[in-house]
Amino acid sequence: MQDFSGLPQPFGRAEAAGAGFTVRGVERAAVSGHLTRLAPSLYAVRSAWEELAPWVRHAQLARAAVRLTPDAMVSHLSLAVLMGLPHPAYTVSKVSMTLLDDRRTSRADEWRQFHRGRTPPGHVVVASRRAHLTPTRTVVDCARDLHPRDALAIMDAAMRRGLTSLPQLRDMRRHQRQLPGISGVDTLLRICDPLRENWLESASAWAVHASGLPAGVPQVTVLDAAGRFVARVDALWPELGVVGEADGRGKYEIGAEPGEGTDVFSIMRTAIHEQREREDRLGDLGLVVCRWGQRDALAMTPLADRLRSAIERAEPARVTARYRCSCCSRDLTDCAGATRIARLGA
Secondary structure (H helix, E strand, O other): OOOOOOOOOOEEHHHHHHOOOOHHHHHHHHHHOOEEEEEOOEEEEHHHHHHOOHHHHHHHHHHHHHHHOOOEEEOHHHHHHHOOOOOOOOOOOOEEEEEOOOOOOOOEOOOEEEEOOOOOHHHEEEEOOEEEEOHHHHHHHHHHHOOHHHHHHHHHHHHHOOOOOHHHHHHHHHHOOOOOOHHHHHHHHHHOOOOOOOHHHHHHHHHHHHOOOOOOEEEEEEEOOOOOEEEEEEEEEOOOOEEEEEOOHHHHHOOOOOOOOOOHHHHHHHHHHHHHHHHHHHHHOOOEEEEEOHHHHHHOHHHHHHHHHHHHHOOHHHOOOEEEEOOOOOEHHHOHHHHHHHHHOO
């Protein structure tokens, strides 16, 4: 059997021909099951392809689309994935692309979805002799098309990494003011925050907002009355005396030493023990800790119910904790970002 592993995965029939493989040889490998046919004239080595995680496959498809589609640019969620920005909990089958002009008559095929829209030169950067949409354009495209929790995660992460800024996003929103879905971007621009550290924290912030609950301040350092460090929490409602912790399995794997208790269950047992000790220390300061996971954030109602219960149990007058902002290390009341978030919950 011919070895196709040296080709980019997936590869087009023309790419195989350029590497010396015949059309008959490619088709014979597909019929035998050595190759999987992902779309007409698009193939991958089956064994290697099936080992990839779904979103890794999508990224590979997007890279193939860059190579094989000269009249369009990868865009929307597909480009966000290539940028390493957060992706939804579900997967999508087709690569999103924005056409360079309107000459193409078909809008989609088996593996690509084509979008039309004005693309001024300022929305494009050229790297490695290829045109790419800017991160700012990509974030707003995603914000128009995706569920708000996923769009917020992409927006928060792009800002956190310095790929875009709030003023740039607002300018792009004004440029796209006549496009479908643009009105929903306004809410995301009000509640976005680069201090959130992952998809779950952003999705949780959306669930809190959609439930009509006050916004929490992300990533706050909690000190005791003497100014000693106690914890850094995912979210804080300082006026309510409530701490929010978004717990995902991925958090348990952070910081594990290779070869030393790195199986997931061992890591989780250690993390749960540390969480209990940490929660006890926060409780000693009068704070009520509210925990939730990915399923709670996706369903939204369970997260909201847990938070409401925590608010009802809290006694803000008993809290002796002090708070410091993680972005500037100032007292929380002196941080402009924290003050902005607090106003959202007012």
